[in-house]
Amino acid sequence: MRDVAVIGVGMPKWGELWDKSLRDVFVEAALLALADTKVDKLDNMLIGCMSGGLFVGQEHIGAIMADYLGQRHLAAGRVESACASGGLAFRCAIAEVASGMSDVVLAGGVEKMTDVSGDGATYALAAAADQEYEVFNGATFPGLYALMARAHMEKYGTTRDQLAHVAVKNHHNGTKNPNAQYPFEVTLDQVKNSVMIADPLRILDCSPITDGAAAVIVCPMEMAKDLTEKPLVKVTGLGQATDAIALHSRQDITTIEATTVAAKEAFAMAGKGPKDIDFAEVHDCFTIAEIVVTESLGFFEPGKGGPAVEAGETARGGRIPINLSGGLKSKGHPVGATGIAQIYEIVKQLRGDAGERQIENAKVGLAQNMGGSGASTLVHILEVA
């Protein structure tokens, strides 16, 4: 396969963008990514979007976005893996380029979640779980992660405080991200006393409802120098896996096997292990998710994710900084866009262009994006070229 470089990234401010429609939100991000390169004509475009249908009654997302991006006739499609749709778009774009079928490809992600009521958003998000055997019986998304949280707490002694530390850390990171939806600090007490959603998870354990998009542009490594003036970033590891759609059908609900399998694949391809990763963006849709995922990725032994966040090992300046962008918690979680925003952050860090968020010696970054209660995961490893 051809080596693939990321040559452009774009991400506007996320939030409740009442004045912008689905197409506006996406095009803004895509234009930023194009402006980050010398490219003006794309060969292909793949867009992660979880549910254009349920959120705004609009499917055919590839065609509408190519149209409004002003690239008439552009080959464009939409991909979906629930909240990992963005990660899947990145993978499919890489496949287009690596195969030689296309040269310059935009991988984007978008979700417009505030055009429906809260109930409408709950219904749409629940479509990522087993509609007949989870949702039918009263499961909600926070509820599924709460089931995992209790099991993890009872098995490993993970504490309520440790969950809260994830939120505190990510909101702190988010204060340095001008694109974050909620770029403010939260305290341990605020998290622990916030409104109960699904015991033990409270509202500040949950990522928000967000409108937003992000876009990145990939091309063959040998063309990259001609198409950008920015430092080059190379995709060195890819991994993808699924697991049972229903949480109750998984072998072990205190880990995310899809993440473990996808990470193994990505590590093997990159010739790297968890210890070689300088920083990571992981899918903290709920505080418990970040703890479990840092274990499933191999950054910590099973059960050690909670103590690690409490000890500051995943903070800025810690052993392995996690979610320097603010994560889904602070940055927001427009489901289809999240996986691409992770790539955005990693490229910014690897370029040394992350502003106030920049860490030193960012050479190897990992993105982990998952769908539903962990039934799908995409892992990508990116390195300074």
Add this chain to the structure above:
Amino acid sequence: MRDVAVIGVGMPKWGELWDKSLRDVFVEAALLALADTKVDKLDNMLIGCMSGGLFVGQEHIGAIMADYLGQRHLAAGRVESACASGGLAFRCAIAEVASGMSDVVLAGGVEKMTDVSGDGATYALAAAADQEYEVFNGATFPGLYALMARAHMEKYGTTRDQLAHVAVKNHHNGTKNPNAQYPFEVTLDQVKNSVMIADPLRILDCSPITDGAAAVIVCPMEMAKDLTEKPLVKVTGLGQATDAIALHSRQDITTIEATTVAAKEAFAMAGKGPKDIDFAEVHDCFTIAEIVVTESLGFFEPGKGGPAVEAGETARGGRIPINLSGGLKSKGHPVGATGIAQIYEIVKQLRGDAGERQIENAKVGLAQNMGGSGASTLVHILEVA
């Protein structure tokens, strides 16, 4: 890029499958495709599905299908380009294989359309058009094609009879297809006297609401001989393009530019032209669509598609048989599955394994799958290897 072969195909009977759920429908097709090969473990799976969300409230289609296919941890995603979702799945699967990222990949398509009311299905299908500037003002899918039909009839003299001939031909072909939803003959008079839907299109000008799935398996050509005992089929041409999402924004509403652009790309890659194609499966979602598309593909001059079908040039035994499978008209149109079912038919013909439908000298076949009112198109050319 690595050369790609289609080594397995599967398609069960389509129709109103009230006793089968979305997952049942897909898995049945996927198992048939697997059984057509010596493969028991896939490396990746891409599934075309237009709107799991609006039709059954289920997204995360890749994960749920990997789960129910019994392939735990299989990397699996869903792709969407409205009614061209199946064609997009095939392309993305080819990219996975051609790049070397995967070896054995299943490309599937599925739609479960009868779990909602007729109004619900109308709403879901309309999500392929511009929700704010077409659907909001009262456009329906038959309505959009009716707008094209009138323009085509007035510009070129295409007749009401010529439209009806498409339905008559495709239903005749469908009588030889055991998997077709409506494998019965219709007469010219029956079509012309059927219930008016959107003038000049009547119910027998429209493809039906269908539950169904289809699946094909692709792998690198050099592995193909070891993985199947069937005659080998090679993918030689790929093309993909979009156009303005709203019909009124297209430059010319009497042609499908997305199809023309995608076809040019596929022909160039295959080193072939329209005259080299032995037979084709095209997207006859409405009778007028087949006429326009056979022109946009270059099989006939603009305006000659109507006279051609009337003269039998696209019939079995004609100059270029179109929709030997029965097309969407007779076979059914489970939107996400249609593009894969086209590949199924082409492979069956190229293998000489199409039973009663088999034509002689089937060496080069073309599939054209389009989304919405033609805002996206995928074209694939397949040949006997």
Add this chain to the structure above:
Amino acid sequence: MFPARYAREMPHRYRLEAHKCKQCGKVFVPRREICDKCGATEFEVIRLSDRVKLVTYTIIHTPASQFKDQSPYALGICEFPEGVRLTAQVVDIDFADLKTGMDLQVEFRRIQTDGHEGILSYGYKFVPVI
């Protein structure tokens, strides 16, 4: 329909506002971030003329649920003098009098009573020239 979503399109639907590319002059409804003809990203807001020509039409007999009370109705694509085309109902006219190429005018009318929440939606329809 959620209010923000409806409100966003009001300038186009209520006042026929269009965006004209400052570089090449191409006119768009709805607004865009980038011109698909020349790639420019600056636009000026103009108001479309209310006289249009009928490009093509159909009579819809099986509408979506929120239009059932209006069925059958004519739906047409019309071209504005500014070059932009739009799709809308053609009303106040006998179906037999519809003719491709005819002049029509644009009026502000009630479009639909939204199925789920019963909100009345307004926008443009095409009517005969008086």
Add this chain to the structure above:
Amino acid sequence: MFPARYAREMPHRYRLEAHKCKQCGKVFVPRREICDKCGATEFEVIRLSDRVKLVTYTIIHTPASQFKDQSPYALGICEFPEGVRLTAQVVDIDFADLKTGMDLQVEFRRIQTDGHEGILSYGYKFVPVI
């Protein structure tokens, strides 16, 4: 919810029917075409025991709209002796008495009044052992 869709799951929801792989014995709810453990495609229909163990649980305070009248409610994953696990509400019990590992039994109950069409849906819930 459309009737066919609801009816398809009735054997599982009403009678706790499960499918047992004839080759390796793994039990599934709902039914499958192929066993994910051994790849076999033949199953026999069995009825699950109605005694289960609570694996994990939560109390849902912000449910989907069709469950609002029942909020807050406990939701749990329980394991059947046959090895299969399912998710359902845990009812007729004080939240404070819920305990991982406890024995529960399965009963047939009303699950929800469907939001859009008002159809009553039935299925299984977990309750204390009497």
